[in-house]
Amino acid sequence: MAATIRDVARLAGVSASTVSRALSMPGVVNATTRARVQAAAEQLGYAPNKAARGLITGRTGNIGLVVPDLANPFFPSVVKGVQARARMHDVAVFLADTDEDAAAEVGLVLALAKQVDGLILCSPRADEDELAAIAADTNVVLVNRLVEGVPAVTFDNEGGMRQAIAHLVALGHRKIAWVGGPKTSWSSAHRSIGLYAAAHDHGVKLVDVGHFAPTYEGGMAAADQAVASGATAVVAYNDLVAIGLLARLHARGITVPDDLSVVGIDDIAMSRMSRPALTTVRLPKQRAGEIAVELLLAMIDDPDPDTIIGTRGTLHGELMVRDSTGLAADRTSDPARP
Amino acid sequence: MAATIRDVARLAGVSASTVSRALSMPGVVNATTRARVQAAAEQLGYAPNKAARGLITGRTGNIGLVVPDLANPFFPSVVKGVQARARMHDVAVFLADTDEDAAAEVGLVLALAKQVDGLILCSPRADEDELAAIAADTNVVLVNRLVEGVPAVTFDNEGGMRQAIAHLVALGHRKIAWVGGPKTSWSSAHRSIGLYAAAHDHGVKLVDVGHFAPTYEGGMAAADQAVASGATAVVAYNDLVAIGLLARLHARGITVPDDLSVVGIDDIAMSRMSRPALTTVRLPKQRAGEIAVELLLAMIDDPDPDTIIGTRGTLHGELMVRDSTGLAADRTSDPARP
DNA sequence: CTGAAAGCGCTAACAG
DNA sequence: CTGTTAGCGCTTTCAG
Numbered sequence: 001m002a003a004t005i006r007d008v009a010r011l012a013g014v015s016a017s018t019v020s021r022a023l024s025m026p027g028v029v030n031a032t033t034r035a036r037v038q039a040a041a042e043q044l045g046y047a048p049n050k051a052a053r054g055l056i057t058g059r060t061g062n063i064g065l066v067v068p069d070l071a072n073p074f075f076p077s078v079v080k081g082v083q084a085r086a087r088m089h090d091v092a093v094f095l096a097d098t099d100e101d102a103a104a105e106v107g108l109v110l111a112l113a114k115q116v117d118g119l120i121l122c123s124p125r126a127d128e129d130e131l132a133a134i135a136a137d138t139n140v141v142l143v144n145r146l147v148e149g150v151p152a153v154t155f156d157n158e159g160g161m162r163q164a165i166a167h168l169v170a171l172g173h174r175k176i177a178w179v180g181g182p183k184t185s186w187s188s189a190h191r192s193i194g195l196y197a198a199a200h201d202h203g204v205k206l207v208d209v210g211h212f213a214p215t216y217e218g219g220m221a222a223a224d225q226a227v228a229s230g231a232t233a234v235v236a237y238n239d240l241v242a243i244g245l246l247a248r249l250h251a252r253g254i255t256v257p258d259d260l261s262v263v264g265i266d267d268i269a270m271s272r273m274s275r276p277a278l279t280t281v282r283l284p285k286q287r288a289g290e291i292a293v294e295l296l297l298a299m300i301d302d303p304d305p306d307t308i309i310g311t312r313g314t315l316h317g318e319l320m321v322r323d324s325t326g327l328a329a330d331r332t333s334d335p336a337r338p
Numbered sequence: 339m340a341a342t343i344r345d346v347a348r349l350a351g352v353s354a355s356t357v358s359r360a361l362s363m364p365g366v367v368n369a370t371t372r373a374r375v376q377a378a379a380e381q382l383g384y385a386p387n388k389a390a391r392g393l394i395t396g397r398t399g400n401i402g403l404v405v406p407d408l409a410n411p412f413f414p415s416v417v418k419g420v421q422a423r424a425r426m427h428d429v430a431v432f433l434a435d436t437d438e439d440a441a442a443e444v445g446l447v448l449a450l451a452k453q454v455d456g457l458i459l460c461s462p463r464a465d466e467d468e469l470a471a472i473a474a475d476t477n478v479v480l481v482n483r484l485v486e487g488v489p490a491v492t493f494d495n496e497g498g499m500r501q502a503i504a505h506l507v508a509l510g511h512r513k514i515a516w517v518g519g520p521k522t523s524w525s526s527a528h529r530s531i532g533l534y535a536a537a538h539d540h541g542v543k544l545v546d547v548g549h550f551a552p553t554y555e556g557g558m559a560a561a562d563q564a565v566a567s568g569a570t571a572v573v574a575y576n577d578l579v580a581i582g583l584l585a586r587l588h589a590r591g592i593t594v595p596d597d598l599s600v601v602g603i604d605d606i607a608m609s610r611m612s613r614p615a616l617t618t619v620r621l622p623k624q625r626a627g628e629i630a631v632e633l634l635l636a637m638i639d640d641p642d643p644d645t646i647i648g649t650r651g652t653l654h655g656e657l658m659v660r661d662s663t664g665l666a667a668d669r670t671s672d673p674a675r676p
Numbered sequence: 677c678t679g680a681a682a683g684c685g686c687t688a689a690c691a692g
Numbered sequence: 693c694t695g696t697t698a699g700c701g702c703t704t705t706c707a708g
Contacts, residue, residue: 002452004701015679020703030677050453051389051398052701055684060389062432062453070418071607076408083408083435092450094400095433097421112430114340115388115400137340216611243611250613269409273554273581275588275613342685353695358687368693390685393700 003044012040023048050092063296064094064112064119066105072214072240073268074285075122078143081289082120089297091117102126106134113138118296120289121145125184139299141292145186151299153292153313157187160281160317161194164235164263165202167279167319173233173261175205179222179245181214181237188237191265195235207231212241219244227254232261233325239264239271239280246274246324261325265317276323284315291315341382350378361386388430401634402432402450402457404443410552410578411606412623413460416481419627420458427635429455440464444472451476456634458627459483463522479634481626483524489637491630491651495525498619498655499532502573502601503540505617505657511571511599513543517560517583519552519575526575529603533573545569550579557582565592570599571663577602577609577618584612584662599663603655614661622653629653 009016014033022029022037029037040046054060065082067075079095086093094112098105102125109119118139123131128147134140135150142152168176178195181188192208199206207229212218219241226234226245236242242264249256256262256276264271267282291313347354352371360367360375367375378384392398403420405413417433424431432450436443440463447457456477461469466485472478473488480490506514516533519526530546537544545567550556557579564572564583574580580602587594594600594614602609605620629651 005703006701016701017680017703018678021678024703028677033678047449047452049393049701051392052684053703054389055387055393055686055701056703058684065433070408070414070421073411073414076411076414079433080408080435080437083433084437087434087446090449092432092453093434094430095403095417095421096425096431097418099418099422108425110385111428114385115430216607247611247613269554270608270611273585273608274611275585343687344685354685355687355696356694359694362687366693371694387685390700391687393685393702394687396700 002049003046005046005048007044008037008040008046011044012037059117059300060115061090062092062094062116063293064096064109064116065122066096066098066109066112066119067122068098068100068105068125070097073270074238074266074283077268077285078122078289078292081286082293083289084286085290085293089293091293091297098123100125106130109134109138117300120292120296125182139296141296141299143288143292151295153288153295153315155187155283155288156314156316157190158194158197160265160283160319161191161235162198162201163317163319164265164281165195165198165204167321167325168233168235168261168263169202169204171233171261171325173204173231175207175229175231175233177207177209177226177229177231177234179209179219179226179234179236179241180211181218181241183211185214185237191237209234212237214238214241216240216244216247219246220248223248223252227252227260233263234260235263235265237265239266239268239278242278242280242324243270243274246276246278250275256324257326263325267320271320272322274324276326279322279325280320281317282320283317288313288315340387341379341384343384343386345382346375346378346384349382350375358386397455397638398453399428400430400432400454401631402434402447402454403460404434404436404447404450404457405460406436406438406443406463408435411608412576412604412621415606415623416460416627416630419624420631421627422624423628423631427631429631429635436461438463444468447472447476455638458630458634477634477637479630479637481630489633491626491633491653493525493621493626494652494654495528496532496535498603498621498657499529499573500536501655501657502603502619503533503536503542505659505663506571506573506599506601507540507542509571509599509663511542511569513545513567513569513571515545515547515564515567515569515572517547517557517564517572517574517579518549519556519579521549523552523575529575547572550575552576552579554578554582554585557584558586561586561590565590565598571601572598573601573603575603577604577606577616580616580618580662581608581612584614584616594662595664601663605658609658610660612662614664617660617663618658619655620658621655626651626653 009019022034096108105126122143131147209225212222223245264278264280267280271278343354347357360372434446443464460481469485547563550560561583602616602618605618609616
C-alpha cells in the first residue's frame with residue numbers, strides 16, 4: 001500500500017541505501033541525486049517506516065507517558081506539555097492511563113518499555129523499588145516524584161506552601177488547617193513538610209486534619225473536620241479537594257472567605273470558575289511535561305553519563321490570590337480573633 | 339539488552355519458530371515443549387518486540403487517537419474509554435492533541451498512520467474531504483462526527499435536545515434561548531436542529547443567541563445576550579459554556595434558576611460542582627471511546643466489508659436534572675409569566 | 677560519493 | 693509437531 005524505500009529508489013534511479021542517506025544524512029550525498037531522491041519521495045508520498053528503522057537503529061522515535069488518572073485535570077495539562085514538546089522533536093507519544101492502579105502501572109510500563117526509547121512516569125503510587133528497577137534498564141523521567149538516581153521533574157512544594165502560609169498569616173490567620181492527600185502520596189508528604197516548616201517560622205499553629213482522597217469527594221469528606229478544628233483557614237492537598245471543601249462549606253452555610261478561608265494547590269482551570277474563585281498555588285503543569293520531554297530526549301541521545309542521571313528540574317509554584325481568601329477575611333484588624 | 343526470541347530458543351533448546359508458535363499459537367505445540375519455552379521466556383523476562391512482529395504481520399498492535407484539546411474535559415473521558423478498551427485487547431494507544439488546529443490535525447494523522455493499525459479521530463474541525471481521503475487508505479473511526487462512508491460513534495444530539503426542551507416546557511418555560519457552539523462544529527449544528535424540532539413540537543419559542551467559543555469564556559460572552567433575549571431558560575452548547583453563563587449571571591445579580599434556568603450538555607465532572615449544580619444532558623463519553631475501539635478493531639480484523647464501512651454507533655444522552663433548573667423556577671403556576 | 681550485502685527481531689511458508 | 697529458510701523495511705558496514 002504505502003510506498004517503501006525501494007519504490008523511491010526505483011523511481012529516482014538509485015539504490016535504496018542512497019535514498020536512505022539522502023533523506024537522513026543529506027550532507028553526505030551529491031546535491032543533484034539528493035534532489036532527485038527528494039522529488040521521488042515527495043511524489044510517492046514516502047515516509048520511512050519508523051518501526052523498521054527502529055529495528056536496526058535501536059531507536060523507535062516514540063516515547064511513553066504514564067499517568068494515574070486523566071479525569072484529574074492536573075494530568076491532561078502535563079500530557080499537553082509532553083505532546084507539544086514531543087511533536088517539536090518529531091517523536092510520537094504512547095499514553096497509558098493506569099486508573100490509579102499501582103499494579104497495572106508496572107505491567108503497562110513493562111509492555112510499553114519494549115516499543116519506546118524512554119518513558120515519562122507520573123506515578124504517585126508505584127513502589128519506589130519498582131520504579132528504580134524499571135529505571136535501571138529503561139530511560140525514565142519521573143514527574144512529581146523523586147526516586148534516588150532517577151531524573152525527575154518536580155515542583156517546589158515547600159516553596160509553594162511557604163507562599164500560602166505567608167499569605168494567610170498576612171491576612172491575620174493564626175490557626176490553619178491542612179487537609180492532606182493520600183497517605184502514600186509523595187507530594188502530599190512534601191507539602192505537609194513545607195507547611196509545618198512555614199507555620200513554625202511564622203509562629204502560627206498548623207492543624208493536620210488527616211488524609212483524604214485527592215478528589216472533590218475527598219474535600220467534601222474533610223470539610224466538617226476542618227471546621228471542627230477551629231482553624232480560620234484551610235490549605236487543601238489540591239484544587240479538587242479545595243472545591244469539594246467549598247461545596248460542603250456552602251451546604252453548611254459557612255461563608256468563604258468570611259467564616260473560613262480556603263487555599264488550594266495546582267491552579268486547574270476549574271479554580272477560576274468556582275464560587276468563590278479559589279486562591280491557589282499555580283503549578284506549571286504543562287511546563288513540567290515539556291521539561292520532562294527535554295530531559296528524556298537528552299538521556300536517550302546520551303545515555304548513562306552522570307550529567308543526566310540524578311538530574312532534576314524543579315519548578316516553582318506561584319500563589320494566585322482569589323476570592324476564597326478575599327479581603328473580607330482579613331483578620332488583622334479583628335481583635336476578637338486570637 | 340532485552341532478551342530476544344533466540345535467547346529464549348537457546349535456553350529452551352528449541353528453534354526460534356517454536357518459541358514464536360508456543361507463545362502465540364499455544365494449541366499447535368507439544369505441551370511439554372510449550373511449558374519449557376514458557377519457563378525460559380519467563381526466566382528471561384522475554385516479551386516479543388511488537389515493532390519487529392508488525393514488520394512481518396503488517397499489524398502493529400497499536401492504534402492512534404487524535405483529539406482537539408485535552409483541556410476540554412470532554413476529551414479526557416473519551417480517552418479514558420479508549421485506553422481501557424485498548425488495554426483489554428492488548429493494544430497500545432498513540433495520543434495526539436492537535437490544539438484545535440485543523441491543519442496540524444492532518445499532518446499528525448499522516449505521521450501516525452504509518453505506525454498504527456487504525457485511527458480514532460475526534461476531529462470536530464477538520465475538513466470533510468480530508469477526513470474522507472484519510473479514511474480511504476487507513477482504518478478510521480470518527481467520534482462525534484459523521485462523514486459519508488466512514489464508521490463513526492456519535493451521540494443522539496436530537497434526542498438529547500428533545501429531553502432538555504421537554505423538561506423546560508414541563509417547568510413552564512415558553513421562550514428558550516440557545517447559545518450555540520462554533521459555526522463549523524458538527525455537533526452544534528445537530529443540537530440546533532434537535533432544539534428547533536422539539537421547540538416546534540411543543541409549541542414554544544426558541545431564540546438563537548448565536549455562536550460562541552466552546553469554553554467558559556464563551557459562556558461569559560453569551561450571557562448578556564441570553565438575558566436580553568427575554569427567554570426564561572437557556573440551553574448552552576456544552577457544560578463549559580453553561581458554567582461560564584452561570585458565572586456571568588451571578589456577577590450580574592441574576593439568580594439561577596429563579597430568574598433564569600440553565601441547561602448544559604455533556605455532564606462533565608465540573609457540572610456537579612458548579613453553583614448551582616448544572617442540569618445537563620449526560621453524554622456517555624467514556625462509552626463512546628470504548629465503542630470506537632471495538633469498531634476499529636473489527637475493521638482491522640476484517641477490513642473492507644460493508645458490514646462495517648458505514649456502520650455507526652449512536653449513543654443516547656440522558657437528562658440529569660440538577661439545581662440550575664430547580665423547582666424554584668417552576669413557572670407552571672406563575673400567572674405573571676407568558 | 678554510491679551500490680551491494682548483511683542483518684535488526686520476528687513470523688510464515690515449507691519441508692521433514 | 694518442529695526446524696529451516698526467507699524476508700518484512702530499513703540502515704549500515706564495506707567495497708568500489
